[in-house]
Each structure stands twice: as C-alpha cells, then as structure tokens.
Amino acid sequence: MQNFVFENPTKIVFGRGQIKKIGCETAKFGKKVLMVYGQGSVKRSGIYDQVVASLKAADIEIVEFPGVKSNPVLSHALKGIGIARREAVDAVLAVGGGSVIDTAKTIAVGAKTDDDVWDYFVRAKTIQDALPILTVVTISASASEMNPAAVITKEDGARKFSIRSPFIQPKTSILDPAALFTLSPAYSAYSAVDAITHMLEGYFNNREPHSPLQDRLVEGLIKTIMESAEAILKEPADYDARANMMWAATLAFNGLTTAGMGMISLPAHMIEHSLSAIYDIAHGAGLSIVLPGWMFYAVEKDPVKFARLGRKLFGIEDDDNLKAGMEGISRLKEWFSSIGSPVSLGEANIPEEDIEKIAENAHVLAQAWGLRDYTEEIIVDILSLCK
Amino acid sequence: MQNFVFENPTKIVFGRGQIKKIGCETAKFGKKVLMVYGQGSVKRSGIYDQVVASLKAADIEIVEFPGVKSNPVLSHALKGIGIARREAVDAVLAVGGGSVIDTAKTIAVGAKTDDDVWDYFVRAKTIQDALPILTVVTISASASEMNPAAVITKEDGARKFSIRSPFIQPKTSILDPAALFTLSPAYSAYSAVDAITHMLEGYFNNREPHSPLQDRLVEGLIKTIMESAEAILKEPADYDARANMMWAATLAFNGLTTAGMGMISLPAHMIEHSLSAIYDIAHGAGLSIVLPGWMFYAVEKDPVKFARLGRKLFGIEDDDNLKAGMEGISRLKEWFSSIGSPVSLGEANIPEEDIEKIAENAHVLAQAWGLRDYTEEIIVDILSLCK
Numbered sequence: 055m056q057n058f059v060f061e062n063p064t065k066i067v068f069g070r071g072q073i074k075k076i077g078c079e080t081a082k083f084g085k086k087v088l089m090v091y092g093q094g095s096v097k098r099s100g101i102y103d104q105v106v107a108s109l110k111a112a113d114i115e116i117v118e119f120p121g122v123k124s125n126p127v128l129s130h131a132l133k134g135i136g137i138a139r140r141e142a143v144d145a146v147l148a149v150g151g152g153s154v155i156d157t158a159k160t161i162a163v164g165a166k167t168d169d170d171v172w173d174y175f176v177r178a179k180t181i182q183d184a185l186p187i188l189t190v191v192t193i194s195a196s197a198s199e200m201n202p203a204a205v206i207t208k209e210d211g212a213r214k215f216s217i218r219s220p221f222i223q224p225k226t227s228i229l230d231p232a233a234l235f236t237l238s239p240a241y242s243a244y245s246a247v248d249a250i251t252h253m254l255e256g257y258f259n260n261r262e263p264h265s266p267l268q269d270r271l272v273e274g275l276i277k278t279i280m281e282s283a284e285a286i287l288k289e290p291a292d293y294d295a296r297a298n299m300m301w302a303a304t305l306a307f308n309g310l311t312t313a314g315m316g317m318i319s320l321p322a323h324m325i326e327h328s329l330s331a332i333y334d335i336a337h338g339a340g341l342s343i344v345l346p347g348w349m350f351y352a353v354e355k356d357p358v359k360f361a362r363l364g365r366k367l368f369g370i371e372d373d374d375n376l377k378a379g380m381e382g383i384s385r386l387k388e389w390f391s392s393i394g395s396p397v398s399l400g401e402a403n404i405p406e407e408d409i410e411k412i413a414e415n416a417h418v419l420a421q422a423w424g425l426r427d428y429t430e431e432i433i434v435d436i437l438s439l440c441k
Numbered sequence: 442m443q444n445f446v447f448e449n450p451t452k453i454v455f456g457r458g459q460i461k462k463i464g465c466e467t468a469k470f471g472k473k474v475l476m477v478y479g480q481g482s483v484k485r486s487g488i489y490d491q492v493v494a495s496l497k498a499a500d501i502e503i504v505e506f507p508g509v510k511s512n513p514v515l516s517h518a519l520k521g522i523g524i525a526r527r528e529a530v531d532a533v534l535a536v537g538g539g540s541v542i543d544t545a546k547t548i549a550v551g552a553k554t555d556d557d558v559w560d561y562f563v564r565a566k567t568i569q570d571a572l573p574i575l576t577v578v579t580i581s582a583s584a585s586e587m588n589p590a591a592v593i594t595k596e597d598g599a600r601k602f603s604i605r606s607p608f609i610q611p612k613t614s615i616l617d618p619a620a621l622f623t624l625s626p627a628y629s630a631y632s633a634v635d636a637i638t639h640m641l642e643g644y645f646n647n648r649e650p651h652s653p654l655q656d657r658l659v660e661g662l663i664k665t666i667m668e669s670a671e672a673i674l675k676e677p678a679d680y681d682a683r684a685n686m687m688w689a690a691t692l693a694f695n696g697l698t699t700a701g702m703g704m705i706s707l708p709a710h711m712i713e714h715s716l717s718a719i720y721d722i723a724h725g726a727g728l729s730i731v732l733p734g735w736m737f738y739a740v741e742k743d744p745v746k747f748a749r750l751g752r753k754l755f756g757i758e759d760d761d762n763l764k765a766g767m768e769g770i771s772r773l774k775e776w777f778s779s780i781g782s783p784v785s786l787g788e789a790n791i792p793e794e795d796i797e798k799i800a801e802n803a804h805v806l807a808q809a810w811g812l813r814d815y816t817e818e819i820i821v822d823i824l825s826l827c828k
Contacts, residue, residue: 055455055456055618055680055681055684055685055688056456057455057456057457057458057459058453058455058456059452059453059454060452061450061451061452061453062449062450063448063449063450064448065446065447065448066445066446066447066448066700067446068442068444068445068446068447068700068701069442069443069444069445070444071444072444231442264681266664266665266668266685267661267662267665267685267688267689270660270661270664271661273661274657274660274661275657277653277657278653278657281653293442294442294651297442297701298442298653298654301442301654301700301701302654313453313455313688314455314684314688
C-alpha cells in the first residue's frame with residue numbers, strides 16, 4: 055500500500071424523491087444560485103420542474119445557465135463565468151451529468167478569480183478558490199458529483215484538458231436513480247463503459263505491486279455495473295439496477311478504489327480525450343473503442359494482472375496468463391459491443407487515415423499528464439489496435 | 442437500494458512516517474490539545490514520542506490524559522471532561538485504538554455541555570456540539586477513527602452503551618500501519634474479528650432484499666482481512682498486511698458497506714457488549730464467541746444469504762443452501778479459533794450458569810437499540826449456542 059490522503063467531504067443524498075431536498079441544501083450556501091444545465095432533457099424528464107420548485111420553496115433566487123453540450127467547451131463556460139460574476143451568485147448548481155457538472159465547476163472557479171481559467175487547465179496556475187458547487191445528477195458515469203476534477207475542451211486546437219482541486223469538490227450531490235429512467239439506452243451503455251474504464255485505468259496503471267483490497271473493490275464494482283447495465287437495457291425503469299449502477303459509478307472514481315495505489319496514469323482517457331475533442335463522439339463511446347485497444351497493447355507487460363481480471367469477470371479457466379488475459383480483453387470488448395457501445399474507430403465513422411492526426415493531438419495531453427512512455431508512435435500503435 | 446445520506450468528511454492521512462503530520466493537522470483547530478491515550482503501550486512503541494515531537498514542533502500546548510483501559514469506562518471519561526474544561530483545551534487528540542478514541546469522543550462532547558453526558562448514551566438528549574477530535578490510530582478495528590460513533594461502559598449496572606453524532610466524527614485521523622508492528626498476536630486477531638463482525642452484522646441484518654454492490658464490498662473486505670490477519674500472525678512487521686488490514690478495518694465500519702441497506706441491527710454486538718461489560722474481556726474476543734452462536738441461531742431464517750457467504754469466503758460447493766450456510770459458519774468459527782480468538786464462553790472462563798444474567802443485561806441494550814425480536818429467552822438461546 056502506498057501512502058495516501060483520503061478526504062472526500064461531499065454529502066451524498068441518495069434515493070427516490072430526494073431531489074426536493076436541493077433547495078434546503080443550497081440555502082446553506084447562499085440565496086442566489088446559478089443553475090447550470092444542458093440541452094433541455096431535464097425539462098422533458100420533469101427534473102427541471104422538481105429542482106426549481108425546491109429552490110423556490112427555499113427562497114433561492116435562480117439565475118439560469120442552460121446549453122451545456124456533451125464534451126463541454128470552454129467558450130460556453132466562459133459565458134457562464136461572466137453571468138455568475140455579473141449576477142453575483144452565491145453558489146453554482148449543476149443539474150445534469152459529467153458535462154454539466156464540469157462546466158459548473160469551471161464556472162465556480164472562474165467566478166472567483168481574474169485569472170484566465172484555462173491557465174488552471176494547462177497547470178500554469180493553481181486554483182485558489184471557487185464558489186460552492188452542488189449537483190443534481192441525471193447521468194451517472196463521471197463521478198464528478200463526488201470528486202475534485204473537471205474536464206473541458208478548448209475548441210481552438212481541440213484540447214480536452216482537466217483541472218483538479220479540493221475547491222471544486224461538490225458540497226452536496228443529490229442522486230435519485232429514478233431521474234435516470236428516461237436516459238437513452240445508448241447513454242446508459244456509455245455510462246457503464248465510462249465507469250468501468252475509470253476503474254480499469256487504476257487497476258492496471260498504478261505504482262503498487264500488492265493491492266488485494268483495491269483489486270477486490272474494483273472487481274466487485276465492475277461486476278455490479280455489468281449486471282446493472284444489462285438489467286437497465288432490458289428495463290430502463292428498473293429502480294434497483296439504476297440505483298446500483300448510480301452508486302457504483304460514483305464509487306468508481308471518487309478516490310476509493312485508487313487510495314493506496316500511488317500515482318495512477320490514464321492512458322485510455324488520454325487517447326479518448328482526443329477522439330471526443332476532434333469528433334465530438336460521446337466520451338463513453340470513445341472509451342469502448344480505445345480501452346480494448348490499449349489493453350491489447352498492454353497485456354504482454356502484465357499478463358498476470360490481465361489474466362486475473364479475465365478470470366474474475368468472466369470465469370476464464372485457461373492457466374496460461376497471457377492467453378487468459380487476451381481472452382478477458384476479447385470478452386470485455388464483446389460485452390461493450392453487446393450493450394451497444396462501439397468498439398472500433400470505423401463504427402464511430404472515424405477514418406483510419408486520421409490515426410496520425412489523433413495521435414498528434416493525444417501526445418500533447420500525454421505530455422501535459424506526464425505520460426512520458428506514450429510517444430506519438432506508441433499512440434499510433436494503440437490506435438491501430440482500435441480499428 | 443434504500444434511500445441514504447452518505448457524508449464522511451474525516452481526512453485520512455495514511456502511511457509510513459505520517460504520524461509526524463499530527464502537529465500541523467492539530468494546529469488547524471487550536472493551540473492547546475487534550476492528548477488521550479491508554480496504559481502506556483504508546484510509550485513503549487515510541488508512538489508517544491513521535492506525537493509529542495510533532496505537536497511541539499507545531500507549538501501546540503499538550504495536556505495529557507492517559508489511563509484509558511480497553512472497554513473504556515464512563516468514570517474515567519468524566520475525569521477527562523473535567524480536565525478538558527478546566528484547561529480550556531481547543532481540541533481532543535486520541536492516540537490509541539477504539540477505546541481511546543471513544544473516550545476522546547465522550548470527552549469532546551462533555552467538554553462543551555453542562556448536561557450529564559450519559560443522557561446522550563441512553564438517548565434522553567441529543568448531542569449539540571463537541572470539541573474537534575483528531576486521532577492517531579494504534580489498533581485498527583473499531584473504525585471509530587472514521588465514523589460518528591463511540592461506546593462507553595457505565596460501571597454501575599455494567600451498561601455498555603453508545604452515542605452517534607456528526608459532531609464526534611474525527612476531523613483528521615492518521616493511520617500508520619507501522620504503528621501496529623508491536624500489536625500483540627491476540628489483539629491483532631481480535632481486531633480482525635471485530636472488523637469482520639461489523640460487516641457481517643450489516644450483511645445479514647438489514648432492510649434491503651437486493652444488495653449486490655454492498656455484498657461484494659463486504660466479501661472483498663472480509664477476504665482481505667482474513668488473508669492479512671494470517672500474514673500478520675506469521676510476521677507482525679509485514680507492512681503490506683498491516684496496511685491492508687488497517688484500511689480494510691476502517692472501510693468496514695465507516696458507512697460505506699451499509700449505505701443503501703436501510704436500518705442495520707447489531708444483535709451480535711448487543712450481546713457481546715454485555716460480555717465485555719460484565720467480564721471485561723476484549724471486545725473482539727467476545728465477538729468471536731457470540732457471532733458464530735448468533736449465526737447458528739439465524740441461519741434458518743435466511744439460508745440463501747448464509748450459503749452465499751460460505752461459498753464466497755470458503756468456496757463451499759454444497760448446493761443445499763442450509764447445509765452450505767451451516768458449513769460456512771463452522772468454517773468461520775474454525776478460522777476465528779485458528780487465529781487465536783476464543784469461540785466459546787468456556788474458553789473465556791465465562792461460566793455457563795451466568796447465561797441468564799448475561800441475557801438480562803443484554804436485553805436492556807436490546808430494548809435501547811430497538812431490537813424487539815430479541816427477548817431474554819431468545820438471547821439465552823443464542824448464548825446457549827456459544828457454549
């Protein structure tokens with residue numbers, strides 16, 4: 055076990071009918087809130103009405119900031135920062151999934167500084183403050199509702215970069231699994247892929263040779279997500295399946311499974327960020343393309359661990375570690391495909407001829423994240439395994 | 442999944458050499474601290490010196506309050522409350538295991554009120570405030586370092602009761618696995634029993650029919666604790682084994698494994714509290730006597746779940762659930778015995794003739810905890826299975 059600090063003070067209010075509590079939770083942080091949301095699905099699902107009613111009942115003044123797209127962009131967040139400053143809001147409330155929450159986090163930071171917020175994404179400066187952030191979760195995948203990170207794309211140069219700071223850890227997040235009943239099959243599948251990838255990046259890319267506790271946590275959470283996703287695709291309003299998926303996705307990337315693992319690198323995320331920055335495909339869809347390719351690239355370096363995963367998830371019995379590892383990757387890839395997530399660049403209409411362009415973009419992020427082993431050539435090799 | 446609120450803001454500083462950070466962590470909460478510890482083992486192990494050096498380096502004034510015994514008693518905590526008030530300390534620092542931490546919590550509450558603190562234990566009044574609490578953990582079993590509960594025995598009447606409040610959630614806990622190298626084999630074993638029992642109480646005694654996520658977390662943590670305990674008994678200075686045990690024991694009772702399970706009842710703890718209140722045996726030793734007895738009592742009510750545990754922990758292959766469940770309990774009991782923890786009243790020199798007296802004492806707690814199914818007769822039946 056590596057040394058670690060674990061501190062995750064976000065208050066999670068989980069369950070059916072809990073959205074009505076957002077007014078009282080918000081009132082702890084002020085009287086005027088910037089309400090950030092997306093393209094209108096929260097209005098169609100009725101969640102918007104529930105949130106507004108609760109805020110009004112708590113006498114909270116609401117400034118609306120809709121329009122967040124998936125793969126959220128810096129230019130939109132900058133508009134939100136302008137509004138948050140002009141309206142002098144006390145807090146920022148995200149009603150949505152990872153894209154909305156990450157936009158809200160960026161706004162919360164930008165509203166409290168005269169710095170160019172992009173300086174924080176390129177690690178030129180360190181975040182010193184932020185408005186309080188609250189969330190009502192409508193897509194469960196990113197765990198942004200319970201972690202101190204956010205990802206934004208700067209359109210100029212297609213740079214999908216991230217920030218990390220205790221100041222952007224949400225104060226309170228409300229997770230009502232029933233709010234996910236109307237989430238499409240495609241996005242339900244992408245959510246599962248995203249949460250699984252978060253955990254497998256830590257499982258395979260850490261500095262700890264001996265991690266029985268974390269390995270078991272990851273294997274248990276992945277099994278839960280897989281069976282929940284299958285149940286959700288059969289019955290989108292299966293409350294228990296939505297609930298297990300929602301809480302597992304939060305635990306998947308809230309620091310629990312990586313505590314004690316030392317520095318984690320995220321090579322699949324690094325490459326995927328370029329896909330969704332350039333082609334605007336859903337993050338989860340990009341991950342189901344990149345992750346198996348990266349795994350086929352990495353399996354020979356650590357066949358024992360890859361074999362372990364294959365045996366635990368799929369009951370593979372082959373005693374040969376490399377064979378069991380390879381078989382496990384194939385089974386995971388098949389499973390991604392079975393839930394409707396793409397597993398090749400072609401399926402997402404990304405031309406093979408673009409591989410070098412994607413690798414060039416990804417390499418900038420590899421350098422920013424300190425992934426020195428990932429040269430452009432290696433990224434090209436990995437992308438070639440994603441065809 | 443039942444509705445739940447999860448909020449656990451304790452900052453965990455985990456790892457080798459981390460005790461030196463207690464000074465800076467304490468300084469966040471004031472300049473004068475009550476340092477609570479036990480019978481002197483922290484002096485022999487050198488942890489006392491490390492803590493004092495760190496506090497002094499941070500210019501913290503130290504008021505010492507040693508003398509906590511295992512199964513801590515109210516009269517001793519009351520003395521601590523008197524000192525904390527008189528010395529007007531800003532915070533309470535526990536250096537020890539569950540007994541020391543729970544005494545520190547009781548003092549932290551008592552120092553901020555004119556109420557009789559026992560009123561909080563009998564649930565006559567609700568805790569409204571407490572001094573900030575910090576801990577340096579030297580026995581890893583209770584998870585008190587990361588939860589909002591404390592247990593104290595009032596000698597008059599041998600009442601071992603508990604409090605629960607967000608005010609007694611520690612601010613910061615330092616967990617250095619190397620601090621456990623000198624922990625005796627007996628207490629290392631009792632720690633494992635305690636942590637396993639915390640989880641099995643929730644696993645079997647909850648209101649949630651469908652809990653795949655929590656079940657897997659529990660099974661993974663128990664396996665980790667079992668293999669770590671075995672390694673520790675072979676080599677007390679096995680850092681990885683101590684580390685895995687330490688973090689698993691904290692996660693075992695910090696709210697993680699029970700979130701979403703609804704109200705949890707703790708019948709084995711309820712009965713054990715009477716054993717350790719009357720006979721002053723170690724809590725873990727009492728639990729390894731009571732838990733298998735309670736399991737044999739309960740297996741027929743839920744053979745499917747008991748069989749699941751037996752299959753997951755011991756690979757039992759019997760298809761008959763009741764048989765597999767019974768076999769699993771026997772195997773767990775044998776395992777407790779194999780690590781040196783007693784599994785019968787006789788082994789702990791508790792006379793069988795006392796069973797009715799113990800049941801009478803336990804029944805008071807059963808009523809206080811709302812365990813209405815547990816009549817004196819039923820408690821006698823369970824204790825009869827602990828012979």
